[in-house]
Amino acid sequence: MSLSLQRARRTGIAVAALLVTAAVPQVPHAQTTPIAITDVTVIPMDRERTVPGQTVIIQDGRITAMGATARTTVPANATRIDGRGKFLMPGLAEMHAHVPPGNPTDEVLGDILFLYVANGITTIRGMLGAPYQIQLKDKIASGALLGPRFFHAAPSLNQNSAPNPAAGVAAVKAAKATGYDLMKIHPGFSRETWDASVAELKANAMTFGGHVPMAVGVVHAMRTGIATIDHVDGYLEASVRDSALFSTPGTTLGDVIASVDPSKFRALAQMSRDLGVWNVPTMYLWENFYNDLTPEQLAALPEMRYVSGQQVTAWMTQKRNRALADANQAMTPERRSRYLTLRREMLKTLADVGAPLLMGTDSPQMFNVPGFALHRELQVARTAGLSNYQVLESGTRNVGRYVRESLKQDGAFGTVATGQWADLVLLDANPLEDLAHLTRRAGVLVRGRWVSAAEITAGLERIAARHAASRPGNN
Template identity: 50%
Template sequence: MSMSPSARHPHPHSGPRRSPSPAIRPVAAVPVVVSALPPAARAGVAFVAALVVALVAIMGVAGPAAALQIPGVPAQEVTVFENVSVLPMTAEAPANNAVLAGQTVVVEGGRISAMGPAGSVEIPAGARRIDGSGRYLLPGLAEIHAHVPPGQDPPRELVEEYLFLYLANGITTIRGMLGAPYQLELREEIRRGEVLGPRFYVGAPSVNGNTAPTPEAAEALVRAHAEAGYDFLKIHPGVPGESWDRMVEVAREVGITWAGHVPADVGIDHAVATGMSTIDHLDGYLQVTRRDDLADDAPMHEVYAATDPGKLEALTRRLAEAGVWQVPTQYLWNHLNGYVDADSLLALPEFRYISEGQRMGYRNQAEQRRRNPAITPESDQAHRAMRQDFLRATHAAGVPILMGTDSPQLFNVPGFALHREIPLMVDAGMSAYEVLVSGTRAVARYVEEDLGQPGDFGTVAVGMRADLLLVDGNPLEDLARLKDPAGVMAEGRWLPREAIRAGLDTIEAKYAGGN
């Protein structure tokens, strides 16, 4: 069942890229009688409805308007990093040259124009010079399962705050996983340098059991999303099998890939065989790895503890042969299916940077889950252990992994959640270098192979986009050093630590006092 990426899905944008029209209208949801759908599809519709309500509740509440003024260097200015240690991330695995000491790196016009040992690189006159002594320069990180505020016209200041929170945490690339028409223009504004933010790849509005209940509806939806200019299709639960197969046919025809959840009516093996680009949340694993002797009415803690090691090994071997990307989002699912203490989580420092309305949304969701009799401390522990087993087996089999968190879903503050996710990746057996690969060079490969767009980022090399992260000390020795960047560069725009802290202080002040 081995398939190369090109066999799974030809480059979707091999021709001229479609320009989003300013007259884009949202694709209307196809009316559907939920009771007429198969059980798996009904469950998917309920899931998506709950998800959208939760996202709107969490993200749709902004405090008083406040312009976020962040000082930075325009991309057209020349910036030079001097005497810096470089993690080029040009190798799939660490080698003796994983760290290049004493380097000079020149950035001009938003790209790396020169790089080499100190003294061997000419420094342009008038360049801004940054002392890299004792510091390490590596590619900016990617959040490959991100969200920006949903809806047609969310508060602009909230959108810009979320973009900044990603940047403040060293994230220079995001993949938006619940699209809206305004995001298409936002993507272009960021690329033109008019809005400060990470490079933005925009997923289409949800494909699910409600929007694609029939093959005809699926075809219309795919054509509309591709014509609008979205970068890929976002899949949610509930898509019936016949709709899925028609979606695949039309998506191949119009040149767009698909990623996200594995609908229960489709199943992970069929999703992979038909060319799914990324499987997010380790979705579909549970259904095909349970022991055969598990009782139908088993409590959830027994369900989570009933993984058949042989089935899991066979699944991950199939996934590795297919080369399908996995985006685990472990930290999120510890909360979504967890018996969590909202007070303890909300006391974490990153919650200063979101509104009281968002914090209350998180609290309410956590309390609802604790009232669910199926969610207990025992099921919580079993669920976490199961997911770590899934990720451990996935990594051990050589399945390609991409870094993502699903921020700002439950208790996942944009940007900060990535640093909560990383320790779980390490716990599952990934080395520090492998974790960094999942958020840098691997993402560039995904963008090039699966989105059909330039993978000109994710490494520190001449000609690459200047998306860079400067940290104090070697992150290969301690990944926690990524948490407090000395500076972040987004396509040549430099944000030193002082500017990052000023921006965070502005956001914190806005939401202080219950705003």
């Protein structure tokens, strides 16, 4: 059965082309003068509501006061931002980012991090670990590099790093020693290796998440304490009518899709909820894997100007190769469509039963431009039937909760309240009415550092200009 092989192949997507960049936007420093956003409508995200007529004071990176405009004192030295007609909400999160491996320069990283900030994303979880990321997290936290709050997963457990239980245990010990925030799981290793590695992870108080290896299965993964299931991985495989498929030589992905019984989704979703297992759906990437759009159509999306031409070309090749793989996997147009429908049904079932969700896209995998992909992800979640509030919650309040409860770190963000970190987005229109309003940004606050719409536009234009010469048609 080649499902896990397929997954293994698509995990190594080249990010090299993203690394072709030159100078970077200015290095910011922590802002110490207070900021007052006056007379704004707050979307606190503690529950579904808006609170009009608020003035919010921000100092030293945090919200220090918030209340009715008439009763809230603005410090004399504060920078005032007129919030009339605007909406202030928590920043969003990309919980399955691939921050480049290797040893990229601050200039390269600056661009990628800026793409997130420019899109209102104030937290990312890096799921492709590399040792330099330990320092990167500190650099961002200190304000030496402008970027979203960063959490890092260790280099993954997979068939190469964990070919046997002893190797899995050794990889976990190394991850702990390096200081990563969590362990990333890739497919391809055995249940014995899983069990030994999980025991070691627990002994080291490390959480783990990502893919679900075929030999482990989503039920065993949940029962043994996986913290996040990414990509809706394992749920469809656990819902087939005929589980003998997986031990039958020559079984294709198409056979599996044809055998999925959606009536089994609910029990799995309830298990996720009852065991407190988070889900990072990354729907948009699978839409692009299996939709009918051509490589040319995807390459024409407006956000492609913020990555290099080499990157776009690589993505186009990947989309073409997927069409070939689909033929080998008996993925007819009907089965591709069914696959996407089943994934959306699974997501909707998770949301319906109250299983915890976290927003994520897996950028910069195929046609997922960092930051921009998240806004496409939200639209897929909406299409799946989630409410706007459910979608927003998965990228705000839930993220703070995950960081506090699962990572056991400072998760004082994701809601708008006094004492919280000022990781915020100021919008010209209400995103609870339409998620597309999330792109109408007046500015973003990253730990209290104000990044205005003008600075966002200028930064994006610098990045686009650096990539312009490499775009197809320009050489």
